Amino acid sequence: MTRAAAFDPVKIGIVSISDRASAGVYEDKGLPALQDWLTRALLNPITFEPRLIPDEQDTISAALIALVDEGCSLVLTTGGTGPTLRDVTPEATLAVAHKQMPGFGEQMRQISLRFVPTAILSRQVAVVRDQSLIINLPGQPKAIAETLEGLKDAAGAQLVPGIFAAVPYCVDLIGGPYLETRDEVCKAFRPKSALRTR
Numbered sequence: 448m449t450r451a452a453a454f455d456p457v458k459i460g461i462v463s464i465s466d467r468a469s470a471g472v473y474e475d476k477g478l479p480a481l482q483d484w485l486t487r488a489l490l491n492p493i494t495f496e497p498r499l500i501p502d503e504q505d506t507i508s509a510a511l512i513a514l515v516d517e518g519c520s521l522v523l524t525t526g527g528t529g530p531t532l533r534d535v536t537p538e539a540t541l542a543v544a545h546k547q548m549p550g551f552g553e554q555m556r557q558i559s560l561r562f563v564p565t566a567i568l569s570r571q572v573a574v575v576r577d578q579s580l581i582i583n584l585p586g587q588p589k590a591i592a593e594t595l596e597g598l599k600d601a602a603g604a605q606l607v608p609g610i611f612a613a614v615p616y617c618v619d620l621i622g623g624p625y626l627e628t629r630d631e632v633c634k635a636f637r638p639k640s641a642l643r644t645r
């Protein structure tokens with residue numbers, strides 16, 4: 448068996464929530480940014496389930512429920528986390544939550560403050576629904592890598608850990624596949640007792 452074949456396959460939902468990108472007013476950069484980063488970070492074979500939808504609460508909740516029901520162990524959204532009247536991604540996500548995971552939002556705002564003072568305007572949340580972890584990321588395409596990967600210095604040393612470091616163990620705990628990362632992109636952390644030996 449090749450080493451690649453030993454990695455668990457994973458299905459990941461990626462959801463870009465933008466009135467203008469979904470209407471074709473501008474090109475969607477959210478889905479490509481999510482797909483690029485996840486492909487770089489994960490060693491597992493990934494099946495992506497992409498959705499590009501407007502900032503409508505019921506549409507967002509329905510998309511999240513469908514992705515979880517289709518077997519996505521992880522669902523990442525981008526966009527609609529700010530304070531404008533149309534920004535309803537956190538409400539749509541909380542509406543389908545079985546558990547809230549507040550640490551992800553707290554850490555994302557800490558990371559983002561190192562990039563922009565307006566980081567505190569993002570109301571992003573993370574939740575568990577069934578055996579899936581759903582995480583909101585901000586809408587600025589560059590915010591995707593910033594929040595997932597964190598902040599590194601010029602030599603590549605981690606200054607602020609990205610939120611993705613905690614994602615593989617969280618997915619373990621809710622019964623999902625064993626996710627493995629490329630350390631140079633994101634060093635995942637698991638307690639020693641949870642490490643799989645090869």
Ligand SMILES: Nc1ncnc2c1ncn2[C@@H]1O[C@H](COP(=O)(O)OP(=O)(O)OP(=O)(O)O)[C@@H](O)[C@H]1O
Nearest residue numbers: 463465466467468474475476477526527529586587
């Ligand atoms: N899917 C996307 N593709 C490209 N750029 C985006 C996308 N989503 C957001 N942006 C950029 O990031 C900014 C902030 O994102 P935000 O989610 O607040 O969008 P918005 O201003 O509510 O507008 P819209 O929902 O129409 O994208 C946008 O104004 C836009 O410049």
Ligand SMILES: Nc1nc2c(c(=O)[nH]1)N[C@H]1C(S)=C(S)[C@@H](COP(=O)(O)O)O[C@H]1N2
Nearest residue numbers: 526527528529559565569585586587590593
């Ligand atoms: N890492 C990062 N976080 C960020 C930003 C950013 O550029 N980079 N933009 C902020 C801004 S300006 C806003 S209004 C909020 C909400 O963005 P959203 O409505 O696009 O989700 O995210 C914030 N978080």
